[in-house]
Amino acid sequence: MYVCLCNPFTDKDVANVLRDASVRKTTAHVYKACAGGQKPCCGSCLCVIKDMVAHHQNQPDMLAAE
Numbered sequence: 001m002y003v004c005l006c007n008p009f010t011d012k013d014v015a016n017v018l019r020d021a022s023v024r025k026t027t028a029h030v031y032k033a034c035a036g037g038q039k040p041c042c043g044s045c046l047c048v049i050k051d052m053v054a055h056h057q058n059q060p061d062m063l064a065a066e
């Protein structure tokens with residue numbers, strides 16, 4: 001499922017970035033990693049990314065098992 005349409009990337013892209021130990025687990029850093037360094041345009045996807053980051057921080061083992 002596409003998370004961001006302005007700089008297109010999917011929920012799988014976000015999950016892959018969340019597994020990457022070299023990326024800080026903040027909404028801004030995860031977005032930048034998923035969008036190839038681009039900044040958000042409309043920002044409507046940031047709530048979804050923020051929720052995925054929070055979920056990852058609370059249950060990191062679940063994403064690692066996917």
Ligand code: FES
Pocket residue numbers: 003004005006007039040041042043044045046
């Ligand atoms: S949908 Fe992600 S910045 Fe617009």
